[in-house]
Amino acid sequence: MQTLEILEEKTAAAKTAPINGSQAVLEALLHEGVDTVFGYPGGAIMPIYDALYDYNDKLKHILVRHEQGAIHAAQGFARVSGRTGVVFATSGPGATNLVTGLADAMIDSTPVVCITGQVFAHLLGTDAFQETDVINITTPVTKWNYQVTDATEIPHVLAKAFYIAGSGRPGPVLIDITKNAQLQLFNYEGYQKCEHIRSYRPKPIVRKEFVEQAAALINAAERPFVVFGQGVILGKAEEEFKAFIEKAGIPSAWTIMGMSAIPTDHPLGVGMLGMHGNYGPNVLTNECDVLIAVGMRFDDRVTGRLDKYAKQAKVIHLDIDPSEIDKNVKTTVPVWGDCKETLPLLTALVTRKIHTAWLNKFHEYRKKEEEKCIAAELNPAGDEMTMGEVIQLLNELTKGDAVIVTDVGQHQMVACRYAKYNHSKSNITSGGLGTMGFALPTAIGAKYGAPDKTIVAIAGDGGIQMTIQELGTIMQFQPDVKILILNNNFLGMVRQWQQLFHEKRYSFVDIQSPDFVQVAKGYHIEGQKVSERSQLKAALETMLNHKGSYLLEVIVGKENNVFPMVPQGRGVAEIVLSKDEI
Amino acid sequence: MPNKNNTTTGTTASDKPEYTITVYTENQIGLLNRIAIIFSRRKINVESLNTSPSEIDSVHRFTIVINETEEVVRKVCRQIEKQVEVLKVYYNNNEEIIWQELALYKVPADIIAAEVKVERLLSQHGAKAVVIRKDYIVFEVAGQREETDNLIKVLEPFGLIEFVRSARVAIIKNSEGFHKKLKEFEYREPGEETIENEYLSHNEEVFSM
Numbered sequence: 156m157q158t159l160e161i162l163e164e165k166t167a168a169a170k171t172a173p174i175n176g177s178q179a180v181l182e183a184l185l186h187e188g189v190d191t192v193f194g195y196p197g198g199a200i201m202p203i204y205d206a207l208y209d210y211n212d213k214l215k216h217i218l219v220r221h222e223q224g225a226i227h228a229a230q231g232f233a234r235v236s237g238r239t240g241v242v243f244a245t246s247g248p249g250a251t252n253l254v255t256g257l258a259d260a261m262i263d264s265t266p267v268v269c270i271t272g273q274v275f276a277h278l279l280g281t282d283a284f285q286e287t288d289v290i291n292i293t294t295p296v297t298k299w300n301y302q303v304t305d306a307t308e309i310p311h312v313l314a315k316a317f318y319i320a321g322s323g324r325p326g327p328v329l330i331d332i333t334k335n336a337q338l339q340l341f342n343y344e345g346y347q348k349c350e351h352i353r354s355y356r357p358k359p360i361v362r363k364e365f366v367e368q369a370a371a372l373i374n375a376a377e378r379p380f381v382v383f384g385q386g387v388i389l390g391k392a393e394e395e396f397k398a399f400i401e402k403a404g405i406p407s408a409w410t411i412m413g414m415s416a417i418p419t420d421h422p423l424g425v426g427m428l429g430m431h432g433n434y435g436p437n438v439l440t441n442e443c444d445v446l447i448a449v450g451m452r453f454d455d456r457v458t459g460r461l462d463k464y465a466k467q468a469k470v471i472h473l474d475i476d477p478s479e480i481d482k483n484v485k486t487t488v489p490v491w492g493d494c495k496e497t498l499p500l501l502t503a504l505v506t507r508k509i510h511t512a513w514l515n516k517f518h519e520y521r522k523k524e525e526e527k528c529i530a531a532e533l534n535p536a537g538d539e540m541t542m543g544e545v546i547q548l549l550n551e552l553t554k555g556d557a558v559i560v561t562d563v564g565q566h567q568m569v570a571c572r573y574a575k576y577n578h579s580k581s582n583i584t585s586g587g588l589g590t591m592g593f594a595l596p597t598a599i600g601a602k603y604g605a606p607d608k609t610i611v612a613i614a615g616d617g618g619i620q621m622t623i624q625e626l627g628t629i630m631q632f633q634p635d636v637k638i639l640i641l642n643n644n645f646l647g648m649v650r651q652w653q654q655l656f657h658e659k660r661y662s663f664v665d666i667q668s669p670d671f672v673q674v675a676k677g678y679h680i681e682g683q684k685v686s687e688r689s690q691l692k693a694a695l696e697t698m699l700n701h702k703g704s705y706l707l708e709v710i711v712g713k714e715n716n717v718f719p720m721v722p723q724g725r726g727v728a729e730i731v732l733s734k735d736e737i
Numbered sequence: 738m739p740n741k742n743n744t745t746t747g748t749t750a751s752d753k754p755e756y757t758i759t760v761y762t763e764n765q766i767g768l769l770n771r772i773a774i775i776f777s778r779r780k781i782n783v784e785s786l787n788t789s790p791s792e793i794d795s796v797h798r799f800t801i802v803i804n805e806t807e808e809v810v811r812k813v814c815r816q817i818e819k820q821v822e823v824l825k826v827y828y829n830n831n832e833e834i835i836w837q838e839l840a841l842y843k844v845p846a847d848i849i850a851a852e853v854k855v856e857r858l859l860s861q862h863g864a865k866a867v868v869i870r871k872d873y874i875v876f877e878v879a880g881q882r883e884e885t886d887n888l889i890k891v892l893e894p895f896g897l898i899e900f901v902r903s904a905r906v907a908i909i910k911n912s913e914g915f916h917k918k919l920k921e922f923e924y925r926e927p928g929e930e931t932i933e934n935e936y937l938s939h940n941e942e943v944f945s946m
Contacts, residue, residue, distance in 0.1 A: 294767065294774060478816055
């Protein structure tokens, strides 16, 4: 641990010599184990960038092309690694460009610490150049935020920031530091990690009686059903979760955010929940007798109409965030706590069982879905390629070991429906916010968070154009990111809705695209475009085997729809398999 | 529910019961906004909001009044308690609290001098003169909404110059204060947590997560 020793020496030296606020920021990052920062410089954060010049050997800084790219990259880094992502941005527009990413990280519980520069403290409120009230703009989309105007606050405020971002239910934290504080010399007394804030309780206490009640319900259940979300991944409780469902023999379905917590081919994994999830998990939600929700929040895209959701079932809800209990679905037994702690307690109390008949029901529904939806998607009869067959081929080639970062829309739903995963933290997508433009910058960050993994960004022709400038980041820093554009020459998901619910009035979904391969070439990124099925496999192989980043554009059917679908305003059991049923 | 003379805002959801939310917090810049937007995001009108020190040094106390169903109030309270700098949240209906508002009335001095009955009316309403000047007198009344509202009507014919009423302050009848709880918060070893979901076994008398 040579680096640690150097660190300690550095800290000891710092004790005697005063340092400025900017150096204190970088020292804090090093003490928190940060090695990668995504950012973009500007006037009000220049002192921090000046200090960074001397920390080049310890902190990798990835210069993005837009601050939204920086925060998405930090999210990607955090989501694949389980560590906190770090962002630098300047005041005013630099900071406001972070807002989408903050909202995304907030709703998807991603630990990110953003450090923004701010105008000199004496200029606050004077409409100074690039002054924006960043704290108040970001309050609704941060777990915590704080403005530093005095350098002496920096060590303990940053310690708090990292503690809050990463503990309990994780989330984004923004620290706004005025320029004077960045420049101010002060007597640095070393860095102490924050481990306790009296007003903040990251984990609710585990109440044994509720665990016991939950176990009793599960043991008496004939048709128990587990629905799980990202809480399993965030809690690093994949093994505990598997042990639980395997002992109790309970069919388990994932939300889009919980996907990859268990391998997609796990015998008890019955598929994805939600609007474009699998048939069985949706229908059988309304037939189970005990519904066990683990680390998920009953999003409306999962529940459909709430008054038609699992009304027959007793509901057990395991969650670390007490405000999620009873928020959307009334709970019979709340098991508050970190599921890494609560699941083993529950596993100890449940009896070993196999629910063969019940599990077979899922398989029956799976068969129906395969006949009516999946077959045509994976083995289409026509010449037009489907998104599903592209994902299927990708599965074959990556063998489920790649990290797939998706954008938002039809390709996202198809990717999540058909992608295979062997490892946790492999499905990175904007679940809660549905942020178009998410895939490319997030994939860049993911590569830094998981350098040994194959990272495939899958985007539509719409979403890729929202953050396409991040090709510049790839050009400059050479992270190996495979970019797969599934181009249907439409804003496909909106088009699908317009077709199904707005009498095919295609209002501004006909989007034109540049020649993506040429654009990539302009950034010195190799690529190709395929529109014939016969070329697809070779093209995917070329992409995956290429040394370095590669862009592959695949032309898919223009008017394909994603099915099954729970139409908005209907119950999960009213899921339809084709447009004729709507 | 009493106290439904909507002299404050026009958008009161008067068919919903009134709840008083008591929030113990750190004294931190920006926290008022963080709490306020929890209401505005859900389009809930804040009928009254008061911030003050609490019985504990360095701990602030918010008293917030809204008209909402208990279910909504409970959810909102959980969202408030989730904020990093919030220590504790309680919610209560009007039967569970003792509450007061303070009203000030500025009245022309000459009328008071001329009309003896005004002085009688004032004392009937428990008004106390806080400032007496040649040109006007300022009276104060502490009480509930009905009482302070009534005095407006009484004084209007005599040329009420100015009127202002404070936010509600409330004491929870049932609570034993926050002192003991706070000590737990402060002295617990990091990681060890206080009992959180005691409201479940408390007959929902006092909200507490």
